Structure formats: C-alpha cells, structure tokens
Amino acid sequence: MSxxxxxxxxxxxxxxxxxxxxxxxxxxxxxxxxxxxxxxxxASPDAVRALTVKLGLDxxxxxxxxxxxxxxxxxxxxxxxxxxxxxxxxxxxxxxxxIPLAIMSMLITVVLALAAGIYTAAxxxxxxxxxxxxxxxxxxxxxxxxxxxxxxxLFSVKLQLLSAGGFAGWDDGIWPGIRSLLLPSIxxxxxxxxxxxxxxxxxxxxxxxxxxxxxxRAKGLGKREVLWRHVLRNAMIPxxxxxxxQFANLLAGTIVIENVFYLPGLGRLIFQSIANRDLIVVRxxxxxxxxxxxxxxxxxxxxxxxxxxxxxxSNL
Amino acid sequence: xSGAPLIEVKDLGVRLNTSRGPAQAVRGVNFALRRGxxxxxxxxxxxxxxxxxxxLMGLLPESAVISGSIRFDGAELVGLPDAAYCKLRGNRISMxxxxxxxxxxxxxxxxxxxxxPLLRHAGISAAEARQEAIALLDRVGLPDAAKRVDAYPHQxxxxxxxxxxxxMALACQPDVLIADEPTTALDVTIQGxxxxxxxxxxxxxxxxxxxxxxxxxxxxENVNRMMVMYGGTVVESGATDAVFTRMGHPYTQxxxxxRPRLGARKGTRLKTIAGTVPELADLPAGCTFADRCxxxxxxxxxxxxxxxxxxxxxxxxxxxxxxxxxxxxxxA
Numbered sequence: 133m134s135x136x137x138x139x140x141x142x143x144x145x146x147x148x149x150x151x152x153x154x155x156x157x158x159x160x161x162x163x164x165x166x167x168x169x170x171x172x173x174x175a176s177p178d179a180v181r182a183l184t185v186k187l188g189l190d191x192x193x194x195x196x197x198x199x200x201x202x203x204x205x206x207x208x209x210x211x212x213x214x215x216x217x218x219x220x221x222x223x224x225x226x227x228x229x230x231i232p233l234a235i236m237s238m239l240i241t242v243v244l245a246l247a248a249g250i251y252t253a254a255x256x257x258x259x260x261x262x263x264x265x266x267x268x269x270x271x272x273x274x275x276x277x278x279x280x281x282x283x284x285x286l287f288s289v290k291l292q293l294l295s296a297g298g299f300a301g302w303d304d305g306i307w308p309g310i311r312s313l314l315l316p317s318i319x320x321x322x323x324x325x326x327x328x329x330x331x332x333x334x335x336x337x338x339x340x341x342x343x344x345x346x347x348x349r350a351k352g353l354g355k356r357e358v359l360w361r362h363v364l365r366n367a368m369i370p371x372x373x374x375x376x377x378q379f380a381n382l383l384a385g386t387i388v389i390e391n392v393f394y395l396p397g398l399g400r401l402i403f404q405s406i407a408n409r410d411l412i413v414v415r416x417x418x419x420x421x422x423x424x425x426x427x428x429x430x431x432x433x434x435x436x437x438x439x440x441x442x443x444x445x446s447n448l
Numbered sequence: 449x450s451g452a453p454l455i456e457v458k459d460l461g462v463r464l465n466t467s468r469g470p471a472q473a474v475r476g477v478n479f480a481l482r483r484g485x486x487x488x489x490x491x492x493x494x495x496x497x498x499x500x501x502x503x504l505m506g507l508l509p510e511s512a513v514i515s516g517s518i519r520f521d522g523a524e525l526v527g528l529p530d531a532a533y534c535k536l537r538g539n540r541i542s543m544x545x546x547x548x549x550x551x552x553x554x555x556x557x558x559x560x561x562x563x564x565p566l567l568r569h570a571g572i573s574a575a576e577a578r579q580e581a582i583a584l585l586d587r588v589g590l591p592d593a594a595k596r597v598d599a600y601p602h603q604x605x606x607x608x609x610x611x612x613x614x615x616m617a618l619a620c621q622p623d624v625l626i627a628d629e630p631t632t633a634l635d636v637t638i639q640g641x642x643x644x645x646x647x648x649x650x651x652x653x654x655x656x657x658x659x660x661x662x663x664x665x666x667x668x669e670n671v672n673r674m675m676v677m678y679g680g681t682v683v684e685s686g687a688t689d690a691v692f693t694r695m696g697h698p699y700t701q702x703x704x705x706x707r708p709r710l711g712a713r714k715g716t717r718l719k720t721i722a723g724t725v726p727e728l729a730d731l732p733a734g735c736t737f738a739d740r741c742x743x744x745x746x747x748x749x750x751x752x753x754x755x756x757x758x759x760x761x762x763x764x765x766x767x768x769x770x771x772x773x774x775x776x777x778x779x780a
Contacts, residue, residue: 342550343545343547343550343551344550344551344552344553344554346507346545346551347545347551347552347553347613347616348553348564349507349537350505350507350537350538350542350543350545350617351537351538351564351565351568351616352534352535352536352537352538352539352565352568352569353534353538353564353568354530354531354534355530362553362555362556365555366553366554366555439555440554440555441554441555441600441602442554442600442602
C-alpha cells in the first residue's frame with residue numbers, strides 16, 4: 133500500500149503544481165490591465181498607475197506567482213478587484229451551493245448509469261437493451277442547457293412543482309435547498325449518465341465473456357448471482373475511470389447550468405469574474421476546480437487498489 | 449460398473465449460431481457412462497468435443513439448438529430449466545477448464561472461490577465451508593493451504609491454479625467430472641502431476657470422468673473408453689485398449705501417425721494429415737473426413753456413414769473398414 137500511495141500523492145502534488153503554473157501564466161498573458169479595466173477608459177494614467185501598485189501588479193512575474201502560492205498555503209487568496217472582499221470568503225459562500233450540486237449530479241449520474249448499464253448488459257441484444265441504448269444515444273446528443281430549459285418548461289411552468297431558478301439556501305433545513313438544486317442536477321446528470329451507462333454496459337459485457345464467468349456458472353450459480361457476485365466488481369475499474377473523468381465535465385457544466393437557473397454558485401462566480409476582468413477571482417476559482425478534479429481522480433486511483441487486489445502488489 | 453448408466457447420451461445434436469451462419473457443431477453423438485467409468489474424447493480443435501461437454505453442463509450459449517437426449521441418473525437434461533440445472537452443476541456434475549490462468553475470478557480469494565459451490569449446494573455455514581475449502585486445497589496438493597486460503601489467484605502459478613480449480617470442481621463430491629483439456633495450458637513438467645492428481649481423485653472418490661484432450665498419449669493412459677471425434681461426429685469409439693490395438697477409422701490412424709515420437713531419427717519430418725478441418729458452417733453431406741481421406745470413394749460422399757461394429761463395443765463410422773483395417777489398423 134505505502135509505495136502505491138506515496139507515488140499517487142507525488143503525482144497529485146506534481147499535477148497541482150503544473151496546473152497552478154499554467155493557470156497563472158495564461159491569465160497573466162491576457163491582454164488588458166486589470167487596473168485600467170477597473171477604473172474605466174477615461175481614468176487618468178496616474179490613478180491607473182497608483183492602483184496598479186496597490187494591487188501589486190507592478191511586481192515581477194515570479195514574485196507575484198510565489199506570493200500567490202504562499203497565499204494559497206496560508207489560506208489568504210487576496211481581495212477581489214471588483215468587490216474588495218477576500219476571495220476566499222467569496223468562494224466559500226459559493227461552494228455551499230456548488231458542492232451539493234456536484235454531489236447530487238454525480239449521485240443521479242451513477243444511479244441512472246449503473247441501473248441502465250447493468251440492465252442492458254444482462255439483456256444483451258434484447259428489446260430492453262435496444263430501447264435503453266437508443267435513449268442513451270439521445271441523452272448523449274442533448275445539450276444540457278437546452279434540456280434544462282425543457283425541464284423548467286415542464287416542472288416549473290406547466291406542472292408548477294419546482295421553481296424555475298434561484299437557490300433557497302440551507303437556512304430553512306435541507307429540503308428547500310435540495311428542491312432548488314433538483315432540476316439543475318438532473319440537467320447536468322442526464323448527459324453524463326447516458327455516457328456512463330454505455331461504458332458500464334460494455335464493461336459488463338466484456339467481463340461476461342471472461343472464462344471465470346463460465347467457471348462460476350459451472351459451480352451452479354445462476355446468471356443473476358454470477359452478475360452480482362463475479363461480474364460487477366470486475367467491471368467497476370473502467371466505470372470508475374470514466375466517472376473520475378466525467379467529474380471534470382460536470383464542473384464545467386455547472387458554469388452553464390448555474391447561469392440557466394440563476395444559481396449563485398462557483399460557476400456563476402467564474403462567469404461574472406471573467407466578464408468583470410476580476411482576474412484574481414478567476415485564477416483562484418480555476419485553481420480550485422483543477423484541484424477538485426485532480427483530487428477526485430486521486431481518490432479513484434486509491435479506490436482501484438481496494439477493488440482490485442492485483443494493483444497493490446504490482447505498485448502501479 | 450454395473451446397473452443403469454449414470455449418463456446416457458442419445459443422438460445428441462448441437463447447432464450453434466456463428467458469425468458465418470448456423471453451424472452443426474455436433475451430430476449423432478451416442479454414448480453411455482457408468483458410475484466409476486472414465487471416457488476420453490479426442491480430436492482436433494473444432495471437432496465438437498468441448499461443445500459436447502458444454503452441452504452436458506448445460507452451458508452452451510442461449511442461441512444454441514440442442515436435439516437428442518442427455519439423461520443423467522435417469523432424468524432428462526435437454527430442455528431442463530436453468531434453475532434446475534444450477535442444482536446439478538458444481539454439485540453432481542463438475543467441470544475443469546483448459547485455462548487455469550483465466551478460469552479463476554481475479555477479485556476473489558481462492559478460499560472464497562473453492563467454498564462457493566459448498567455454500568451453494570451443501571447448506572453449510574461459511575466457517576464450515578472455509579474449513580472444507582482448506583481441506584480440499586490441501587488434498588489437491590496446494591502447499592500451505594491453511595495459510596494461503598485468503599490469497600488471490602494472481603499469487604499462484606498456472607499449475608497451482610489448476611489445482612485450485614480441481615479443488616473447486618470436487619468440493620461437492622460430484623458423480624461426474626468433466627475435464628476439458630485440463631493440462632493443455634500447463635508446462636510439460638506439470639502436466640503429468642495434474643493428470644496423476646485427477647486420476648487419483650477419480651479413483652479415490654469413485655467418480656466417473658469425461659476427459660477431453662487432443663493428446664492421444666493422455667487419453668491412452670487415463671481412460672477406460674474413448675471416442676474419437678471429427679467434424680462434429682464420433683468417428684470411432686470403443687475400449688481404449690481395443691481402439692489402440694486395432695484402429696478402424698482412417699482419421700484415428702492418421703491422428704496416431706501424426707504424434708511426435710521420441711527416438712525418431714533427427715530430421716524425420718512429423719507426419720501430418722493432409723488438408724484442414726472442415727468448416728462446421730458448411731459440412732459435406734457425406735463422411736466429414738472424406739476430403740482428407742486417402743481411401744475415399746464416391747459413395748463416402750453420398751451420406752454420413754453408419755457406425756460399423758468392428759469388435760466388442762468397438763464402433764467405426766466408416767464404410768471402408770475392410771480396406772482401412774486390412775491396411776494395418778494396428779500399425780503405427
């Protein structure tokens with residue numbers, strides 16, 4: 133375990149370091165001075181220069197990068213150019229929405245995908261398989277913002293069951309918050325679930341062709357028992373890999389979906405900050421998203437070792 | 449070795465749906481196996497020997513069409529619902545497969561896998577099943593069975609894994625053991641050990657065995673009776689001694705001549721049977737071996753030859769046994 137774990141941790145740290153470098157350099161290379169943008173085109177050059185110094189933008193590139201890294205280490209991300217409040221606080225209040233949204237979407241994705249994938253693999257080439265697989269084909273082709281609008285038309289406008297947008301918060305208990313995140317998480321989950329269902333189906337079908345499945349049948353296990361006891365665990369490795377990759381898509385999707393549903397989440401914060409050239413917020417938000425994606429994939433790697441006994445030994 | 453046969457197969461036919469269309473993988477197979485008797489199935493790849501075994505196990509693909517009759521202990525197995533078949537498999541009929549490297553589930557401990565048929569059929573507790581699994585692993589000669597019961601398949605060699613699958617197959621003391629090329633994937637040095645182990649266990653427990661192999665030597669040493677299969681039909685069957693003394697079918701003779709021999713002069717070419725195995729999807733109307741046979745006549749191609757008795761319970765599916773056996777059925 134230890135060597136495997138250590139190598140994974142080192143990869144994690146190296147990836148985060150590379151991500152921070154790229155994010156910093158790309159945002160720095162953008163044309164336009166933040167101070168100029170904030171003060172408007174008519175501001176006097178002196179005032180702009182003063183603000184540039186105040187924001188620390190006159191310092192050399194390496195110094196600014198190191199200050200940022202040091203800031204992240206101690207939890208001080210600086211102040212937003214636009215709001216003047218600490219970036220850490222801005223992000224924290226948005227995460228209260230985006231993290232539950234991501235978790236709900238992922239849960240819906242996994243439940244839908246595993247159910248559909250296992251069902252279709254068990255009924256390979258039968259009517260149910262063809263039907264569900266056609267549905268997933270449609271699911272993959274759906275743009276999530278358009279599907280979100282359809283959901284709003286159905287559940288909010290026509291049936292008046294759920295609100296069309298906004299976030300109820302967690303102050304009145306958990307349910308109002310979950311209700312307001314229901315449609316957004318479904319719109320995010322449908323496309324992902326369609327893809328993951330197809331991955332699950334082919335992974336299960338592949339394992340079903342393995343020799344040990346026939347051995348299990350030869351022991352007297354029924355088809356269903358073989359599927360649950362012998363096949364699923366073997367099929368989980370590719371499924372989890374794709375789940376980890378999909379998490380990145382899901383976070384990218386929140387930027388669009390939070391705008392469709394007027395949700396004050398991290399995605400909307402990024403969107404607004406880009407529009408406002410509030411680069412310090414953009415930089416930290418993007419870094420956070422990168423860290424979330426890398427961490428989720430790190431967890432997936434660790435889970436491999438728990439699922440597949442061969443991985444611990446070979447120290448992949 | 450008396451009384452009603454344990455397994456009685458009558459006019460067994462199997463049609464498989466392949467990518468090249470329907471293929472008659474097996475036809476007209478008849479045999480009976482008594483308790484304690486051992487039967488060998490020999491032939492090239494694709495001759496129908498594994499399909500015959502899987503038909504007995506009820507493990508053919510759902511699209512396979514089975515005709516004829518397979519009676520096990522008096523009960524008909526063809527058309528038996530899967531739930532009823534599950535009560536037999538691993539319990540009264542067991543099977544060992546060719547590839548020990550892939551026949552075990554890599555995610556489960558070997559102890560769990562050996563205990564699984566016991567939990568399924570014997571109605572004992574998990575702790576008892578585990579103890580029994582250790583005893584079985586010990587019996588099949590796995591070193592340190594008690595210590596290694598919680599290890600995973602990848603921690604064992606090919607020969608050890610085949611021992612584990614044998615332990616699994618024997619867990620519920622089956623009446624019949626089907627061994628499908630149990631040593632083909634193993635090192636030559638291990639093959640003899642595994643065959644001795646299987647033979648010892650068959651003897652010890654009074655099981656019947658169907659041993660499938662393409663190796664005439666393995667068949668000669670391990671079974672009482674043998675059937676030679678070609679193109680989905682049994683071309684020769686009889687007591688092993690009788691068949692080896694007087695081979696009746698040109699194919700059996702060819703197979704025997706084609707075996708490599710020790711002591712042959714350096715540079716001696718291995719004898720082969722000219723031609724290739726016929727495609728099961730388009731078998732000829734007559735004798736399946738006609739295209740490769742040295743003594744073929746026009747009437748061989750007219751219809752599938754009937755079985756001719758050439759000795760006590762020694763049958764040959766050939767209309768030219770007068771020629772083939774005169775030409776020296778017994779010579780090598």
